């Protein structure tokens with residue numbers, strides 16, 4: 001039977017960090033706006049167990065999740081290709097599967113929402129006369145640089161990359177050379193070309209949804225809409241609809257990490273994690289271990305086997321380390337810290353940890369999901385960016401919003417143990433940490449307000465929904 005609800009299809013890039021916000025968007029469209037939502041996912045042999053588990057734990061009565069036909073990119077890429085290049089190629093190779101799957105659906109979606117790496121699919125939305133939106137699962141500042149760089153690309157001279165000057169984006173905070181995405185540094189690289197293409201394609205959508213909220217980035221959101229500023233570059237409407245972040249799951253009994261947290265004092269534990277893919281070098285892993293030990297602060301550390309020169313090395317499966325950790329941690333570390341902290345191999349229940357009252361700080365790579373999860377649970381941060389747009393996120397958190405501390409030593413490579421000890425104590429013990437925690441809690445309140453009924457993000461998404469419903473009615477009239 002044909003459903004009369006509007007039907008949105010969301011195309012998600014591979015990787016937990018991309019799936020998490022897409023799933024949250026889908027759930028919100030279903031529960032708050034009466035949509036039917038189908039999420040198209042792209043899986044591969046390299047998909048991590050965390051990804052598989054995330055997908056299988058979704059309620060099929062809320063979301064339809066369809067895996068597109070598998071693509072094999074092993075012959076297309078050398079092993080050294082960057083993680084983003086791999087994702088982009090997987091997305092491109094999945095387009096025929098997306099087209100044929102939509103074609104075969106009895107109850108066709110009328111709206112297509114794609115994430116950053118899915119913009120080539122916007123043509124498919126045109127073919128099927130669907131409304132088309134891009135969901136940037138990040139912040140407004142990142143959208144600003146993404147749509148502005150194609151304009152810079154048309155110029156011969158490049159002060160930012162060649163002269164290492166800050167990148168001035170009209171109406172926005174400039175982006176320091178050190179914070180720029182690696183992809184922008186080499187105009188001859190394939191990835192640079194892909195980002196320019198994505199920046200242009202975003203502007204062809206009917207709208208761009210952002211996982212941020214008006215209050216968090218008022219200046220940048222204004223610039224994105226101002227016809228005299230960034231609005232000159234693009235007329236595409238922007239809708240801040242966040243923060244969309246994972247909620248805590250059903251109570252888990254007998255999780256050793258949560259059981260341990262239950263018996264620690266309030267706000268006494270620092271949680272250390274670098275997201276789904278972040279990986280440290282061998283030397284940095286040793287320094288971090290010593291730094292945590294020297295701080296004498298309780299900790300939970302999600303540990304991955306170190307990799308030199310590949311900060312996103314664990315993005316697709318990094319195997320299991322449970323037995324081999326002593327080979328890359330300092331001699332005796334596990335024994336000496338057994339009453340101080342917990343080492344969690346590979347993966348931890350992050351949202352449940354951040355929501356626990358015993359947690360008082362988060363040393364994070366500043367992936368945008370982790371950032372939002374920290375804000376929503378009012379946990380102050382130590383910003384330790386590794387790759388992608390994480391350095392911009394860290395700058396925003398530490399310098400603009402005052403929600404994190406960040407070490408200058410990060411720019412020089414390895415952060416030493418004394419510096420790590422100092423940062424942990426700044427957040428967990430010092431007046432500075434107290435002030436950051438206070439600001440974090442105020443930010444949390446504003447975030448929740450934006451999402452609540454009638455709040456700015458709720459209203460923004462309602463406007464998108466209205467446009468989609470009008471589109472659906474128009475299509476219905478055409479069909480009559």
Ligand code: UDP
Pocket residue numbers: 016017018020246273274275276277278302346347348349350351366367368369370371373
């Ligand atoms: N995550 C988790 N446990 C871990 C590491 C990560 O649950 O041990 C989740 C985290 O809560 C977040 C996502 O994985 O929802 C990571 O997304 P983020 O944008 O922070 O970083 P990315 O992995 O994309 O770099």
